[in-house]
Amino acid sequence: MTAPDTRTGTIAARARPSVLHGQAPVVAVVAIGGAIGASARYAASLAWPAQAGGFPWATFWTNVVGCAVIGVFMVVITETWAAHRLVRPFFGTGVLGGFTTFSTYAVDIRKLVGDGHPGTGLAYLAATLLAALTAVTLAATATRRTLKRRRR
DSSP states (O other), rough: EEEEEESSSEEOOOOOOTTTTTHHHHHHHHHHHHHHHHHHHHHHHHSSSSOOSSSOOOHHHHHHHHHHHHHHHHHHIIIOOOOOTTTTIIIIIIHHHHHSHHHHHHHHHOOOOOOOHHHHHHHHHHHHHHHHHHHHHHHHHHHHHHHHHHHH
């Protein structure tokens, strides 16, 4: 970008701030939160490994619990609490984004179907989708009601 230099009468180039300059703290907290969430998810998969051809319960419950926490968290930080600008990217995008794992969900479905267990794969596909959406909806609704009662 150029601008007239009033001292010399010439056009001088203005220095542009780096794209990451203002976003560096956000990127950092998302990365740190993501590492925490992904580590917790990995620990759950080690603690409750799926049997070959069996229903992947660890991934299922990770996604359902993560969605419920997202429901509570989003209500609290958007409707109740004026959180610091880095709380949402750290916890919402980072921790919960790293903890919930819809990529593993997709790989699990593909593996189940590919290994000759299409019924389990389809049940897992539907159950995870329904349970995750139900969890986030119920958690957000319950949080709103609880906070409303507390304000009285």
